[in-house]
Amino acid sequence: MSDLERLNTGSTAFSPGRIGAMIQRYLYLIRSSWPRMVSMFYWPTLQILIWGFIQTFLIQHSSFFAQAVGVLIGAVLLWDVMFRGQLGFSLSFFEEIWSRNMGHLLVSPLRISEFILALMVMSTLRTLIAVIPAAIIAYLMFEFSILSLGIMLAAFLFSLLMFGWAVGLVVSGLALRYGQSAEELAWALLFLLAPIAAVYYPVAILPGWVEPIAYAFPLAHVFEGLRAIMIDGQVRLDFLAWSFALNALYIGLGVAVFLYFFEQARERGMLLQLGE
Amino acid sequence: MSTPSRARSEAIRVSGLTKTFSTVAAVDGISFLVPHGSTTALLGGNGAGKTTTISMLLGLIKPTAGTIEVLGVDMRRARHKALARMNFESPYVDLPKRLTVRENLRVYGRLYGVKDVASRIDELAGELALTEFLDRPSGTLSAGQKTRVGLAKAFINTPELLLLDEPTASLDPDTADWVRQHFSNYKERSGATILLASHNMTEVERLADNVIMMNKGRIVDEGAPRELIARYGRANMEEVFIDIARNRRKPSREEEGAAVDELLSHGPRAVSEEVRS
Numbered sequence: 001m002s003d004l005e006r007l008n009t010g011s012t013a014f015s016p017g018r019i020g021a022m023i024q025r026y027l028y029l030i031r032s033s034w035p036r037m038v039s040m041f042y043w044p045t046l047q048i049l050i051w052g053f054i055q056t057f058l059i060q061h062s063s064f065f066a067q068a069v070g071v072l073i074g075a076v077l078l079w080d081v082m083f084r085g086q087l088g089f090s091l092s093f094f095e096e097i098w099s100r101n102m103g104h105l106l107v108s109p110l111r112i113s114e115f116i117l118a119l120m121v122m123s124t125l126r127t128l129i130a131v132i133p134a135a136i137i138a139y140l141m142f143e144f145s146i147l148s149l150g151i152m153l154a155a156f157l158f159s160l161l162m163f164g165w166a167v168g169l170v171v172s173g174l175a176l177r178y179g180q181s182a183e184e185l186a187w188a189l190l191f192l193l194a195p196i197a198a199v200y201y202p203v204a205i206l207p208g209w210v211e212p213i214a215y216a217f218p219l220a221h222v223f224e225g226l227r228a229i230m231i232d233g234q235v236r237l238d239f240l241a242w243s244f245a246l247n248a249l250y251i252g253l254g255v256a257v258f259l260y261f262f263e264q265a266r267e268r269g270m271l272l273q274l275g276e
Numbered sequence: 277m278s279t280p281s282r283a284r285s286e287a288i289r290v291s292g293l294t295k296t297f298s299t300v301a302a303v304d305g306i307s308f309l310v311p312h313g314s315t316t317a318l319l320g321g322n323g324a325g326k327t328t329t330i331s332m333l334l335g336l337i338k339p340t341a342g343t344i345e346v347l348g349v350d351m352r353r354a355r356h357k358a359l360a361r362m363n364f365e366s367p368y369v370d371l372p373k374r375l376t377v378r379e380n381l382r383v384y385g386r387l388y389g390v391k392d393v394a395s396r397i398d399e400l401a402g403e404l405a406l407t408e409f410l411d412r413p414s415g416t417l418s419a420g421q422k423t424r425v426g427l428a429k430a431f432i433n434t435p436e437l438l439l440l441d442e443p444t445a446s447l448d449p450d451t452a453d454w455v456r457q458h459f460s461n462y463k464e465r466s467g468a469t470i471l472l473a474s475h476n477m478t479e480v481e482r483l484a485d486n487v488i489m490m491n492k493g494r495i496v497d498e499g500a501p502r503e504l505i506a507r508y509g510r511a512n513m514e515e516v517f518i519d520i521a522r523n524r525r526k527p528s529r530e531e532e533g534a535a536v537d538e539l540l541s542h543g544p545r546a547v548s549e550e551v552r553s
Contacts (some may be wrong), residue, residue: 095372107336
């Protein structure tokens with residue numbers, strides 16, 4: 001084999017090119033199926049319509065909602081950012097299991113860190129595809145502009161995406177270990193946290209002993225921060241700081257769980273059988 | 277067990293490789309060498325440990341014990357250094373069905389860091405007769421066409437080492453023959469090393485320079501196909517395979533020599549007792 005041919009084979013160091021290849025693979029997949037594309041923004045759009053009408057009704061019958069226009073729709077949109085972020089990560093991962101492609105991927109030079117980063121980028125893209133139409137409808141039909149959150153919007157979005165990735169890592173790890181039966185968790189796991197996430201009501205509504213548990217997750221901090229802007233007109237950087245600090249912790253935990261299950265799957269010889 | 281000559285450098289060096297699932301040893305302390313530029317076949321029946329061995333070589337299964345060195349790289353420590361220089365094909369692992377053949381090859385070309393992916397795809401399309409269905413979704417192809425696409429994926433990075441897990445399983449004899457011819461051509465052209473897991477005797481006889489016979493996770497015999505056929509006094513590898521599967525193993529000349537030496541070292545009385553028995 002000539003030196004030229006040897007150079008033809010890729011670098012073994014961390015490679016943005018390989019991350020790009022994985023993103024390209026998922027974009028091809030989305031492009032190849034219009035039902036897949038539609039399903040990405042179908043539910044968020046439907047959600048925003050239902051909650052938009054509920055909010056319109058409440059504004060007409062409650063002085064609180066009349067003063068805090070958009071607090072419900074804003075919460076619905078942001079919850080969806082996290083949910084879609086998590087789904088975007090997990091479902092992209094599941095695509096490899098469904099297509100029985102994992103064996104080829106894991107014996108290519110693709111590193112686990114590159115794979116995870118590609119899934120994070122895809123999660124962001126899928127979330128944007130899902131949420132942008134819903135945000136436009138919220139603006140056109142219910143006069144709520146998510147851009148009214150100003151610069152904090154980007155920070156909230158990123159914080160929620162990060163938590164979505166952390167949950168996505170855990171779900172994907174479980175899929176490595178338990179196969180497709182873990183797929184249900186992709187849809188259900190996040191809703192376990194919904195009652196204490198304080199999406200639609202303040203943390204103070206929760207029983208006293210639940211409040212510390214709620215604040216142990218980044219979600220409560222983000223949604224309290226959202227309400228502080230929309231109801232009190234205050235930018236609470238403390239909420240934001242807490243949410244990022246907790247996200248760093250949960251992403252670290254997510255990576256550890258994913259790697260643990262990956263090693264378990266290698267130990268048990270399950271990687272070649274994934275998807276069967 | 278004799279080992280291949282160490283005069284040639286090895287593409288694969290396996291020592292004491294073991295994989296235990298719960299209490300079952302799928303691979304039980306095997307050691308072998310695969311010389312650079314050779315084609316070696318792992319031969320054995322179902323459950324012999326061939327796929328587990330190949331999976332451990334690729335890093336898909338974690339060994340319970342033993343060491344694996346591929347292309348001079350310790351696979352436990354730095355397998356990514358070797359993975360870029362090797363490739364793998366198995367009919368049991370698919371390429372994404374919704375992507376077209378060209379899209380799949382483009383993705384894998386980029387994953388393997390191929391410099392000019394478009395030209396490489398055109399080159400492979402010519403060699404493997406893929407041109408007419410390059411832009412069709414992979415899921416719509418026939419078994420034979422899928423195999424050719426799988427081969428294109430396996431050759432995309434011009435690998436120095438090819439690991440093949442039953443590459444012609446479920447192919448008709450004509451397509452299987454075509455595939456084998458392609459492996460031979462590639463090896464001749466590139467000097468690549470091929471490790472092949474199979475229970476197709478025609479394939480093994482035609483392609484392999486050396487055969488490692490496995491049974492119940494152990495290496496039970498080893499040698500060139502002609503040598504094994506001669507030693508067992510059989511007409512072909514299929515009959516040798518059946519002998520080994522039914523525990524009718526014939527010792528090699530070296531083993532016979534070693535056994536005689538051992539016997540002689542115990543004196544003439546031991547020899548006469550052995551002859552009587």
